[in-house]
Amino acid sequence: MEKEIQMEKTYNPEFEQRIYNFWMKNKCFEAHVNPDKEPFTIMMPPPNITGQLHMGHALDQTVQDILTRFKRMSGYEALWLPGTDHASIATEVKIVEKMKNEEGVTKMDVGRDGFMERAWAWKEQYGGRIVEQLKRLGSSCDWSREAFTMDQNCSNAVLDAFVKYYNKGLIYRGDRIINWCPHCKTALSDAEVEYNEQQSNLWYYRYPVVGEDDYITIATTRPETMLGDTAVAVNPKDEKMAKYIGKMVKLPLTDREIPVVGDDYCEIGFGTGAVKITPAHDPNDFELGLRHNLPVIRVIDDGGLMNENAGAYQGMDRLTCRKAVVADLEKLGLLEKIEPYAHNVGECYRCGETVEAVVSKQWFVKMKDLAAPAIKAVKSKKIEFVPKRFEKIYFNWMENIKDWCISRQLWWGHRIPAYYCDQCGETVVAKSMPEVCPKCGGTHFHQDEDVLDTWFSSALWPFSTLGYPRKTKSLGYFYPTSVLVTGYDIIFFWVARMIFSGLEFMCDVPFSEVLIHGIVRDSQGRKMSKSLGNGIDPLLIIDKYGADALRFSLATGIAPGSDTRYTDAKTESARNFINKLWNASRFVIMNIGKDDDLTFPSKLNGADKWILARLNDVIKEVTINLNKYEIGLAAARLYDFTWTEYCDWYIEMSKPLLYSKDKKEHNHAVAMLTYTLTEILKLLHPFIPYITEEIYSKYAEKGSILMKSDWPSYNKRFAFRKEEKNFEGLRELIVAIRNTRAEMGVAPSKRLNAYVKATDKKFMEKSAQYLEKLAGIGSVTFVEDKSEITERWTAIVTNIAEVMIPMGDLIDFEKERERITKEIAQAEAEIKKAKGLLSNQGFVAKAPQKLIDNEKEKLLRAEDRLQKLQDKLQELA
RNA sequence: GGACGCUUAGCUCAGUUGGUUAGAGCACCUGCCUUACAAGCAGGGGGUCACUGGUUCGAGUCCAGUAGUGUCCACCA
Numbered sequence: 001m002e003k004e005i006q007m008e009k010t011y012n013p014e015f016e017q018r019i020y021n022f023w024m025k026n027k028c029f030e031a032h033v034n035p036d037k038e039p040f041t042i043m044m045p046p047p048n049i050t051g052q053l054h055m056g057h058a059l060d061q062t063v064q065d066i067l068t069r070f071k072r073m074s075g076y077e078a079l080w081l082p083g084t085d086h087a088s089i090a091t092e093v094k095i096v097e098k099m100k101n102e103e104g105v106t107k108m109d110v111g112r113d114g115f116m117e118r119a120w121a122w123k124e125q126y127g128g129r130i131v132e133q134l135k136r137l138g139s140s141c142d143w144s145r146e147a148f149t150m151d152q153n154c155s156n157a158v159l160d161a162f163v164k165y166y167n168k169g170l171i172y173r174g175d176r177i178i179n180w181c182p183h184c185k186t187a188l189s190d191a192e193v194e195y196n197e198q199q200s201n202l203w204y205y206r207y208p209v210v211g212e213d214d215y216i217t218i219a220t221t222r223p224e225t226m227l228g229d230t231a232v233a234v235n236p237k238d239e240k241m242a243k244y245i246g247k248m249v250k251l252p253l254t255d256r257e258i259p260v261v262g263d264d265y266c267e268i269g270f271g272t273g274a275v276k277i278t279p280a281h282d283p284n285d286f287e288l289g290l291r292h293n294l295p296v297i298r299v300i301d302d303g304g305l306m307n308e309n310a311g312a313y314q315g316m317d318r319l320t321c322r323k324a325v326v327a328d329l330e331k332l333g334l335l336e337k338i339e340p341y342a343h344n345v346g347e348c349y350r351c352g353e354t355v356e357a358v359v360s361k362q363w364f365v366k367m368k369d370l371a372a373p374a375i376k377a378v379k380s381k382k383i384e385f386v387p388k389r390f391e392k393i394y395f396n397w398m399e400n401i402k403d404w405c406i407s408r409q410l411w412w413g414h415r416i417p418a419y420y421c422d423q424c425g426e427t428v429v430a431k432s433m434p435e436v437c438p439k440c441g442g443t444h445f446h447q448d449e450d451v452l453d454t455w456f457s458s459a460l461w462p463f464s465t466l467g468y469p470r471k472t473k474s475l476g477y478f479y480p481t482s483v484l485v486t487g488y489d490i491i492f493f494w495v496a497r498m499i500f501s502g503l504e505f506m507c508d509v510p511f512s513e514v515l516i517h518g519i520v521r522d523s524q525g526r527k528m529s530k531s532l533g534n535g536i537d538p539l540l541i542i543d544k545y546g547a548d549a550l551r552f553s554l555a556t557g558i559a560p561g562s563d564t565r566y567t568d569a570k571t572e573s574a575r576n577f578i579n580k581l582w583n584a585s586r587f588v589i590m591n592i593g594k595d596d597d598l599t600f601p602s603k604l605n606g607a608d609k610w611i612l613a614r615l616n617d618v619i620k621e622v623t624i625n626l627n628k629y630e631i632g633l634a635a636a637r638l639y640d641f642t643w644t645e646y647c648d649w650y651i652e653m654s655k656p657l658l659y660s661k662d663k664k665e666h667n668h669a670v671a672m673l674t675y676t677l678t679e680i681l682k683l684l685h686p687f688i689p690y691i692t693e694e695i696y697s698k699y700a701e702k703g704s705i706l707m708k709s710d711w712p713s714y715n716k717r718f719a720f721r722k723e724e725k726n727f728e729g730l731r732e733l734i735v736a737i738r739n740t741r742a743e744m745g746v747a748p749s750k751r752l753n754a755y756v757k758a759t760d761k762k763f764m765e766k767s768a769q770y771l772e773k774l775a776g777i778g779s780v781t782f783v784e785d786k787s788e789i790t791e792r793w794t795a796i797v798t799n800i801a802e803v804m805i806p807m808g809d810l811i812d813f814e815k816e817r818e819r820i821t822k823e824i825a826q827a828e829a830e831i832k833k834a835k836g837l838l839s840n841q842g843f844v845a846k847a848p849q850k851l852i853d854n855e856k857e858k859l860l861r862a863e864d865r866l867q868k869l870q871d872k873l874q875e876l877a
Numbered sequence: 878g879g880a881c882g883c884u885u886a887g888c889u890c891a892g893u894u895g896g897u898u899a900g901a902g903c904a905c906c907u908g909c910c911u912u913a914c915a916a917g918c919a920g921g922g923g924g925u926c927a928c929u930g931g932u933u934c935g936a937g938u939c940c941a942g943u944a945g946u947g948u949c950c951a952c953c954a
Contacts, residue, residue: 010916195952202954220954233954267953275954284954344952389881396880396950488949523889525947557890557901562882563948565889573902576916587913628893636891636901651913659912735920742920748909776911830898842934851896858897 007589007698011575011582013546016690020135023693028706029140031079033477040076041481042068043462043511045490053133055520055528055554055566056487058538061139062554063517063631064485068140069686070626073711079478081465082141099412107449108412111155111457133539138547138689157464158414158457159431161505166418166429170366170504171406173418173427175296177283178362178405179346182304182318183353186409187362189453190402191492193355195344202341203326204272206334207232207249210257216241216249217272217336221343222281223329224322226251227310228299229258231277233288236262241273252334253325254311261292280359296359302409304356318356363407363416363450367500371398374500377509383499385514386629387561390488397492404497406453413451420446459497462510479506483513483629488561491516515629518563520554525565541571548688549575555687556639558632577639578691581684584647585695588673591658592699596670605657606766608672609720610727611650614641615679616718622683623711635687642680649731650676656769674699679712681705726760729800730767736796737775737803743819751778755789755804758782764801771803786871794876797823797868799861813876820873827866834859 023029031039044064053061064080071078099105105113134141165171179188203223206215216232229251234241245262265288266275279289280298289296301307306316313321329335346355375398377383378391385391407416419428423442428434433445460468462484466475480502486495495514502510522528528535541550552574558564592598604612618641625634650673657669678696685692685705696705737754746752754777758764761782768780783789786804793804794816807813834855837843844852 007913009914011914195950218954222954265953271954277954282954284952392881393949400951492950559891562890567889567903569903570889572916576902579916580914583914583917585913590913625893630893632891633893640901647914648918738919739921742908745908748911748919826898833898837934840934844934846934847896854897 007582007586009583009586011546011579011691013548013690015694016136016138016547019690019693020138022704023140023706024142026704026707028704029142031077031478033473034077037075037077039478039482040071040078041478041483041511042071042078042080043481043484044080044082045486045494053137053538054535055538057134058137058550059517059520059554059564060485060487061134061137062551063515065138065140065551065689066555066631066686067483067485067626067629069689069706070711072140072706073682073685073709075710080141081461081478081481106411107415109415109451110412111158111414133542136539136542136547138551140689153467154457154460154464155414156470157460157468158452159417160469161456161460161501162417162452163429163431164505165365170370171363171429172366173361173363173407175359175361176364176403176405177281177286177357177359179355180302180358180360181348181351181353181355182300182302183351184348184410185302187360187405187407188348188355189405189455192349193346194349195346197342198345199340199342200345202339203329204336204338205252205329206336207251207258207276208334209244210248210250212247215334216244216260216274218274218276219271220276221341222322223325224306224313224318225278225281225299226276226325227254227306227313227321228278228280228297229276230279230289230294230297231258231292232260233263233266233275233277234260234273235264235266235268237264238266238268238273241266244274252332253328261288261294263288263291281357283357286359298359300356300358302358304353362405363418363448365404365406367401367403370500370504371401373503374398374496377499377503382509383512383514385516387516390491390514390516390561393488393491394496398496404453406456407448407450408453409449410451413454414457416448416450416452418448420448422446455493455497458494459501460505462498462502463506468505480509481511483515484511485515485517487519488516489519513629516561517558518561521563521565523565523567525563528566536566541568545571545575546578546690548578548690552577552635552688555631556635560629577643578688580643580647581680581688582691582695584642584651585677585681585698587651588670588677589695589699591666592670592674593666596667598671598674598699600675601668601671603668604672605668606723606727606763607650607653607770609718609723611645611672611676612715612718613720613724614645615676616714619679619683619712620714623714626686638680638684638687642684646676646680652774653770656773682709682712685709726763726800729798730770733796733798733801733803734771734775736798737771737777740796740805740819741776744815746776748776751776752805753777753779753781755781755783755786755793755806756801757784757786757804758801760800792875794820795868795872797865797872799865802868817873817876820869820876824866824869824873827862827869830862831859831866834862 042064044060068078068080099108162171179190179193180186181188200221202219202221204217204219205223206217208215216234218232220226232244232249234244236242236245242262244260247260248257249260251258260274261277265284266273277285277288277294279286279294279296281300286296288294297309299306299310300318304318306313306318306321308314310316310321313324316324326335326338346357347353348355375395378385378394385394417429417431419430419433420426421428421437421440421442422444424437424440426437426439426442428438428445433447436443437445457464462481463475463479466472466478468475484495484498498510502508520528522534522536526532526534538550549571553571554564556570556574601608618637621637622634625631625637654669654673657665658673660666660669678700681692681696682705689706693705696709697703700708702708740746741748741752754771756764756768756771765782768777771777771780783804786793786802789804789806792807794807796803796805837855838852838859
């Protein structure tokens with residue numbers, strides 16, 4: 001090794017940016033259509049590129065990046081499709097407001113007006129740090145490049161999809177009750193409405209029956225809508241109320257008379273037995289209105305104010321009107337009573353304004369025919385959710401789905417490609433403005449003012465990003481994609497819609513697996529939100545601890561689908577682990593001599609065989625777990641192996657050889673340490689890419705671990721079961737000696753002399769050096785029989801050996817007796833349990849043989865140990 | 878109202894088809910600046926796995942019920 005290696009004593013993540021640039025320069029993240037490799041396509045939810053990365057995104061990114069790197073190293077052509085589309089960017093109000101203010105734009109078709117380009121150009125100014133943040137997190141995706149190309153494709157796909165849906169009769173325009181946000185002045189889909197409990201009242205008041213001295217009492221939570229009532233409904237089977245059917249009642253505060261209709265919708269025995277019907281402002285009432293041919297009278301306008309149909313109340317805000325209506329009813333003596341009432345009120349998920357149900361002309365996607373194949377795809381396991389329980393949520397939604405309202409009255413978004421003939425009003429749906437009206441021959445058209453729901457374009461993401469509607473090579477190669485990674489909060493918005501869109505336009509599922517992870521909460525378990533102000537900027541964490549530390553802390557201890565809390569303590573622990581890896585690597589690298597040959601040694605010693613056997617198991621388990629998307633388990637296993645087995649034991653055990661004056665021995669140790677370290681670095685690379693890359697580049701001739709390395713594989717040659725077992729015994733012995741020393745209060749610097757009686761003498765002779773190095777033993781004398789020892793002694797008993805320590809070296813006899821008595825109790829308990837199991841006929845008859853043998857062996861060992869301990873106690877007495 | 882989770886050490890959480898003495902991090906106690914690492918090393922204490930019952934040779938793990946808690950969906954005026 002020629003290069004001068006310098007490593008700081010403490011890990012410092014400042015090299016991260018340099019490593020990132022190296023990856024970009026060498027195009028490490030590019031995926032190509034490659035017939036020799038199997039594609040593995042990963043999708044991610046759309047982060048808002050002009051906004052800030054939050055912990056949820058950081059988790060998304062980390063999970064996906066781990067999978068991408070793992071798959072790349074495993075020989076796949078791994079591509080990930082980042083969902084940065086106009087949909088997400090359009091939600092960034094700052095950008096669109098800038099356009100409004102500085103350019104005077106009032107209508108923006110984001111697919112065609114260069115919206116994306118300008119948004120990207122402005123992202124720096126407007127705090128849009130997301131790309132910077134994603135880069136710093138180590139995201140293996142060229143964001144700036146992807147976003148531009150995808151923007152183009154996305155627009156084409158949207159037009160194509162809309163026209164195809166329409167031609168198949170799957171899109172229609174019509175009057176329906178929709179959720180309306182008076183603040184945003186737009187329609188909302190059902191999924192965009194959040195319900196929260198509010199304290200309100202239930203108002204009871206009377207509708208006088210026309211021509212009779214009678215009245216019907218109704219109850220409502222929204223008195224102001226009575227101005228739009230067009231009927232009162234009672235149940236025809238209700239004996240008390242049925243008599244009113246066909247009669248008219250006077251609608252107070254108006255000059256209208258409205259009919260009483262009979263309908264099952266009104267539940268017998270519930271409330272007053274009669275329901276006011278307001279078809280324009282309640283979905284159930286609207287349906288009922290259709291059944292009874294009732295007129296639809298809107299009384300609330302788009303801004304939440306009472307309109308001209310509200311008579312004297314016109315112009316009032318709907319809540320002011322509510323008070324006025326109640327007061328006026330009271331004046332007329334029609335108000336019966338007011339009861340406090342808690343009920344759920346729909347709120348706009350974006351602005352929080354109370355949502356009004358209003359009837360309006362909107363565009364819809366007919367869901368019934370689209371949902372059926374989408375349900376089938378999951379039932380038939382063409383798509384699988386991980387964890388599986390989320391399939392139920394999906395089915396529940398899909399099976400009860402209503403038509404999807406896709407028009408929005410926002411002024412930015414994809415404009416609906418519907419054109420109306422100025423002459424005859426004919427509707428033409430086409431990718432571009434038609435020249436001639438097919439009905440009247442007119443040549444002037446105007447385009448529908450509405451734009452599409454942002455999720456309409458997002459639903460096309462799996463193929464629009466790959467070039468659809470063109471039949472590109474990428475589309476053929478990468479579609480269907482392999483796995484979608486997202487949080488459970490987005491199943492309805494996005495996942496479900498991608499599934500039916502993919503089936504409709506590509507005739508195939510968009511992905512075969514949906515990996516659902518939880519959301520990141522704050523340290524108190526609260527959802528991170530802007531209004532609470534408890535969100536944590538990942539960039540601050542990265543500044544403090546480094547990106548690898550953040551990634552590792554997000555990846556450790558998470559179970560698929562479960563929420564996780566963010567605490568600095570976790571990140572600190574991850575950082576400490578990285579520091580440990582750094583120092584272990586530093587130690588190994590520092591010891592690589594100029595002429596050392598790092599090729600794998602042809603002859604292995606016991607410790608080598610032990611670590612290789614352990615490493616082998618780790619490789620197997622980590623690979624299996626990553627393939628199962630058990631990222632948390634994989635990370636935890638690597639943490640444990642690296643720290644405990646490699647650092648605490650193997651490195652320590654290799655020191656005698658490493659410091660040996662025999663050059664060959666030193667070289668052997670260095671080669672083995674390096675080999676194991678390299679395997680560890682490869683396994684850890686997906687989790688902590690920066691530091692592994694940095695360390696690797698310090699000693700490996702060819703630089704990049706990401707580019708040059710294959711994922712480690714299980715090697716049968718290294719399944720050294722016997723050595724593994726011996727060394728586990730040795731570790732046990734060393735721990736027992738240390739334990740005794742600590743309990744006896746032996747100073748750490750004090751070397752003890754020891755007599756050793758071994759079960760496997762050959763092995764113990766070779767291992768004496770480890771007792772010296774790791775257990776503070778000064779000199780080891782082997783004995784065949786305890787009688788050979790002339791001093792008084794006490795013993796440390798384990799399965800592979802008894803170690804006799806001369807009493808002169810120990811301090812407290814009484815304590816030693818206590819310790820031995822405790823151990824005897826332990827051994828006795830073990831014997832009792834094993835005997836119990838083995839005398840249990842059921843166990844012996846039904847348990848697997850391996851387990852029975854295990855138990856027998858355990859019993860023998862424990863009995864042997866007990867005997868030795870009892871002897872020892874005798875000695876001490 | 879419907880569905881789905883969760884309850885394991887003081888705190889935050891792992892625990893993959895049932896099978897050694899139920900694990901980790903943080904916190905705590907004791908002793909160490911041992912020539913990679915004090916962001917460290919060695920040792921230690923701490924758990925009736927919410928409760929009750931069942932299946933089984935064997936249950937933290939499977940089944941049923943109870944209690945507490947959380948999320949999603951629907952929403953009856």
